[in-house]
Amino acid sequence: EAGVAQSPRYKIIEKRQSVAFWCNPISGHATLYWYQQILGQGPKLLIQFQNNGVVDDSQLPKDRFSAERLKGVDSTLKIQPAKLEDSAVYLCASSLSGAADTQYFGPGTRLTVL
Amino acid sequence: LAKTTQPISMDSYEGQEVNITCSHNNIATNDYITWYQQFPSQGPRFIIQGYKTKVTNEVASLFIPADRKSSTLSLPRVSLSDTAVYYCLVGDREGQNFVFGPGTRLSVLP
Numbered sequence: 001e002a003g004v005a006q007s008p009r010y011k012i013i014e015k016r017q018s019v020a021f022w023c024n025p026i027s028g029h030a031t032l033y034w035y036q037q038i039l040g041q042g043p044k045l046l047i048q049f050q051n052n053g054v055v056d057d058s059q060l061p062k063d064r065f066s067a068e069r070l071k072g073v074d075s076t077l078k079i080q081p082a083k084l085e086d087s088a089v090y091l092c093a094s095s096l097s098g099a100a101d102t103q104y105f106g107p108g109t110r111l112t113v114l
Numbered sequence: 115l116a117k118t119t120q121p122i123s124m125d126s127y128e129g130q131e132v133n134i135t136c137s138h139n140n141i142a143t144n145d146y147i148t149w150y151q152q153f154p155s156q157g158p159r160f161i162i163q164g165y166k167t168k169v170t171n172e173v174a175s176l177f178i179p180a181d182r183k184s185s186t187l188s189l190p191r192v193s194l195s196d197t198a199v200y201y202c203l204v205g206d207r208e209g210q211n212f213v214f215g216p217g218t219r220l221s222v223l224p
Binding site: 106107108 | 155212214
């Protein structure tokens with residue numbers, strides 16, 4: 001079974017630039033999550049999708065972050081414009097149904113904002 | 115939103131049993147307890163999940179007392195490859211309250 005795919009693996013940008021991350025969840029998984037993990041901290045949920053609808057985006061900084069899940073499969077997370085404090089690893093995860101089901105994480109995208 | 119508290123770090127030696135305790139005093143009736151493991155430069159990986167009493171799989175055991183205000187992850191006979199960060203999460207079946215804390219950094223020494 002293929003795992004969660006993410007790209008790119010690494011990205012370096014300057015502040016105020018834009019960046020986008022892509023995630024392809026495990027086939028058949030209804031729920032998709034984007035997490036931000038700052039070095040030394042646990043992952044912080046940014047947004048949770050159930051199929052193509054948003055379940056929870058309470059911690060998404062909506063003035064600069066946006067996410068979409070087209071057709072309930074792939075998802076993209078965008079940051080525009082980026083700030084220095086956005087430097088982190090962005091993890092995508094998927095689960096069969098809700099978050100109480102096992103979440104399968106991708107390898108993450110390491111973003112460095114200079 | 116159930117909040118969890120874990121030790122920041124623990125050290126152990128190869129072959130020992132390691133017990134990591136997580137406190138979740140505000141756990142709700144519908145909440146489950148889930149543990150994840152994270153190696154450097156990788157996403158977290160599911161270890162075990164439980165609701166009450168004891169759960170065991172091929173990797174670990176999870177002990178949950180009757181009041182469910184804490185839980186203990188038990189790793190039997192750890193090896194160097196068990197060096198990782200371990201996260202305890204609580205949340206309901208709808209999954210809207212799952213929050214990762216800072217985790218416990220386990221170092222297994224030879």
